[in-house]
Amino acid sequence: MQKERICPICNWQGEKFLPNNxxxxxxxxxxxxxxxxxxxxxxxxxxxxxxxxxxxxxxPQSNRRILHVAPEKFLFNYFNxxxxxxxxxxxxxIEQYPANTVSQMDLIDIQFPDxxxxxxxxxxxxxxxxxxxxxxSELFRVLAxxxxxxxxxPIYPIEKTADLYEKGPxxxxxxxxxxxxxxxxxRETGFAVDVYALDKFYDPEQYGLRIGWxxxxxxxKPKNKVTxxxxxxxxx
Ligand SMILES: [Zn+2]
Numbered sequence: 414m415q416k417e418r419i420c421p422i423c424n425w426q427g428e429k430f431l432p433n434n435x436x437x438x439x440x441x442x443x444x445x446x447x448x449x450x451x452x453x454x455x456x457x458x459x460x461x462x463x464x465x466x467x468x469x470x471x472x473p474q475s476n477r478r479i480l481h482v483a484p485e486k487f488l489f490n491y492f493n494x495x496x497x498x499x500x501x502x503x504x505x506x507i508e509q510y511p512a513n514t515v516s517q518m519d520l521i522d523i524q525f526p527d528x529x530x531x532x533x534x535x536x537x538x539x540x541x542x543x544x545x546x547x548x549x550s551e552l553f554r555v556l557a558x559x560x561x562x563x564x565x566x567p568i569y570p571i572e573k574t575a576d577l578y579e580k581g582p583x584x585x586x587x588x589x590x591x592x593x594x595x596x597x598x599x600r601e602t603g604f605a606v607d608v609y610a611l612d613k614f615y616d617p618e619q620y621g622l623r624i625g626w627x628x629x630x631x632x633x634k635p636k637n638k639v640t641x642x643x644x645x646x647x648x649x
Contacts, residue, residue, distance in 0.1 A: 535564050546601075
């Protein structure tokens with residue numbers, strides 16, 4: 414019997430997610446013809462993976478200061494249920510959003526003071542930024558000690574990240590193709606990092622998840638240097 418599909422974002426349950434029909438002419442293996450979009454809220458696999466992880470880890474905690482980069486509408490309601498004391502949404506390109514809802518800001522030059530936020534969410538942005546390490550260090554800077562950044566990039570099925578520095582052949586605007594070693598860049602920035610593969614915890618078919626591509630990094634800014642070292646040792 415076919416399993417019922419569940420969308421953790423809008424709680425839709427039904428027979429099948431809708432296809433997306435992305436046509437990667439340069440890479441047959443990446444063609445998506447199967448189930449992808451939620452028929453009610455239009456969420457994609459990466460959005461559902463993020464929601465499952467945030468709920469599982471109860472992130473962010475209530476009454477925190479939140480920074481949401483390239484903010485996905487799918488997460489607005491969820492973040493607002495956490496009664497944030499501040500909720501800042503930023504993007505380099507703000508034309509796509511309703512007027513005055515998102516602040517125009519470049520991730521390599523975040524216009525907030527050090528140690529401002531308790532929680533940051535940034536998905537499918539870093540792979541578009543040539544100086545992605547600078548963007549990571551900016552996220553690190555604006556997080557308060559013990560702050561948490563949930564960072565997502567598409568993880569290509571390759572060992573070593575390919576830094577292209579010009580748009581890749583699949584026309585997705587990616588200037589990096591993050592491989593399995595990409596998480597090391599977060600560690601080099603100073604974060605202690607846990608990596609979660611949601612397709613290991615949840616039935617990929619039931620929740621419409623992609624296998625392998627949506628590994629999510631939960632990055633902790635250490636309280637101080639000693640704690641940071643301790644956490645890093647614990648996670649290796
Ligand atoms: Zn949905």
